[in-house]
Amino acid sequence: MEKWYLMTAVVLLGLTVRWTVSLNSYSGAGKPPMFGDYEAQRHWQEITFNLPIKQWYFNSSDNNLQYWGLDYPPLTAYHSLLCAYVAQFINPDWIALHSSRGYESQAHKLFMRATVLIADLLIYIPAVVLHCCCLKEISTKKKIANALCILLYPGLILIDYGHFQIMYNSVSLGLALWGVLGVSCDWDLLGSLAFCLAVNYKQMELYHSLPFFCFLLGKCFKKGLKGKGFVLFVKLAGTVVASFTLCWLPFFTERAQALQVLRRLFPVDRGLFEDKVANIWCSVSVFLKIKDILPHHVQIIVSFCLTLLSLLPACVKLTLQPSPKGFRFTLVSCALSFFLFSFQVHEKSILLVSLPVCLVLSEIPFMSTWFLLVSTFSMLPLLLKDDLLMPSVVTTMAFFIACATSFSIFEKTSEEELRLKSFSVSVRKHLPRFTFLPRIIQHLFIISVITMVLLTLMTVTLDPPQKLPDLFSVLPSP
């Protein structure tokens, strides 16, 4: 494409921002005995390198599952193994069994940050660039601006490079993005392969699985169930089965192995929610202590039903009318319903919603920007724990400036732009004066931004009143 150099500059800018954020502290720095996610990652390299595969997911004298036991699917373990080989080459002390617990040094920090950057560079960033290049009906300049905004999305940068989450989020999100790309451009097999890999990297990608399924099913239906459609269906099924088998091969030898892995991946014993998450259960629990009212198995059923109900309409529509645009929007709505209603949701899971929203950035820039700003803000309590105030504010502002100048979002708030035309038309049938929807939305946006800023200031400068020690952690959630 023309203006490749501008795209390169954008990518390099994204890399620079990532690297400068990584100069800050990470979760659990200098906090024994458990440290934080950073130590978990290092520990997995230790485990996968030193122990045979059969012992990775089991509790043993060498592998204490209470101390950051492996609880992500096999592909993560393989990735850790690969990193461990590199670590062994540079400095074996980093992954020596038992003796390297809590290892912290500048060189090691550099190594870990570098692994994240390389993974990002190889998987996530090319996917974003390719996605922006494949967007139709917009100018090159807008494509590049789109890439800039997506690459500057603060949430992912801060979690992967600042907080250093257990998982290399960019890998799983990147693989999912490759899946989206493949499926949208009619490379269905490759797309589904990529998405299977994503699910095998991180089980929370299952949030995105329903739209994939419905979209591909819809495509099969369109091609006719008795001819090409059926062939496609069989091929897809074969791809999925093959990729899963490939990843889980070492664990298929014994039934106990596979079950143990599943038990680690889906800890249903843990409860409806943990910490402070911006989803429905947490918000409701401020007023109504759901955890105490409903027994455990009822909680599971309730959350399951609500999740299913909220995503059914979009999925049905997608199956009946498959289109890449509809696919992207369905991804957003499904991920959001999972996030709001599902079981044991983590704050970082908002990233799973943010990725699809980034994909629709070019279509409804105003709402997407608003959502992405709020999503970053919702992770603020987590980030403040790691002293990441400055980077988070700076990256959020950079993102806001990038979106504001690229898409001129304040000008695009007419009803048509916001895709709310049908909604407002139907309301106007009852209230003929309801023409001021755009204005309401603009005011709401400004109010929400001001609220976010105020809350940030308050969290940082004031100590919370004694009765409500978690006030500032909970307030961002609604």
Add this chain to the structure above:
Amino acid sequence: MRIKWVECAALSVMAALSVMTGGGSWFLALALGVTLLKCLLIPTYHSTDFEVHRNWLAITHSLPISQWYYEATSEWTLDYPPFFAWFEYALSHVAKYFDQEMLNVHNLNYSSSRTLLFQRFSVIFTDALFVYAVHECCKCVDGKKACKELTEKPKFILSVLLLWNFGLLIVDHIHFQYNGFLFGLMLLSIARLFQKRHMEGAFLFAVLLHFKHIYLYVAPAYGIYLLRSYCFTANKPDGSIRWNSFSFVRLISLGLTVFLVSALSLGPFLALNQLPQVFSRLFPFKRGLCHAYWAPNFWAVYNALDKVLSVIGLQLKLLDPKKIPKASMTSGLVQQFQHTVLPSVTPLVTLICTLIAILPSIFCLWFKPQGPRGFLRCLILCALSSFMFGWHVHEKAILLAILPMSLLSVGKAGDASIFLILSTTGHYSLFPLLFTAPGKKNLFLIGWKLSTSLAWALWKSSVNLYSLSPPGS
């Protein structure tokens, strides 16, 4: 808690500005963007210059003026002209709200997190002058054809080249110096000369000289240009000098401006009879031909050649090993040194070489003035010649040539290609600044420098492509 208030205040100001950019002003977006990047660079490595400036804050705050140029508790003595000392004095009044301890002269190598924050923010804040100067320079640059595409407009390209100048970023915001606002003053004076506001330009340059005397490198260009194109008010039709158009008034007013500025700066020290001491601090000729990290200039090659020849001489038994001085020029220390094979170089020799190198451009400026553009060329040539042949040149001095060159590069295709080479090599030569000599190699910056250098190299090649398009230049 106070520290967080300041952070919040600064960030809220920027947030307000960023809301304004929602209106679509690209210049403001560029300026804010680079400011945010500078904020992200706060926790990076800083060099001994950080301690230098902290020491100067302490000296100017706690000691009376008579002691400023005599104080030597720390090895980093005050060696900039008085205006810079006053600048540090002004900063120190803000510093005391951050951390009183940094203003104690005896607190050597004191670097609490508040000190770091204050110093970094002061650089970021004073860069506002640089942003203003860039804005003024953009007004002087005109596209020959109306370009619809934003990225093709010379103003946009110039703003990116200047605001996001990689060399300035690493020297000011990582290595730690206050070059931003100084270059702002220089660019502003150049802009004023372009806008035919000669008196203002002269005044600004005089002020600049008294902030940092390294700008003496380009003083000849200013002097000759102002004399030729301002004091002689008109030219003959063929462009040569018209002697009877000489304006004494203009000459006197220029002289008066320079004199007044110097008086303001050096006056107090003249009264205290401290001028010799001040000058010895400002021009430390004892420091040696080359700086600790060699600037890539002619003398570096000369020294290397000397070393090679001495090694060959030893091998071929032409030289007596006992007669060779022990101190090695490559050990990174600043001291005077005798060359072994080639003749030794004194400050006078370097001055003569520099003058010889400057002469052709000065002649051109006198005999065939081409207006402000010719002046700019002469300025760049003076800067480069002084860099090449000067005594004890810092590699940061290459910025003196790169920044004005950016102004020229958006005008002509030939200049753009020269600029590409100059800036790439110049910025590359700045990399040694990011590593300290005694042991603490900061590995973080390896990957970072790769990515940014690539970014700038590619960006410049893009500029090159587009500067080639305006016809007839």
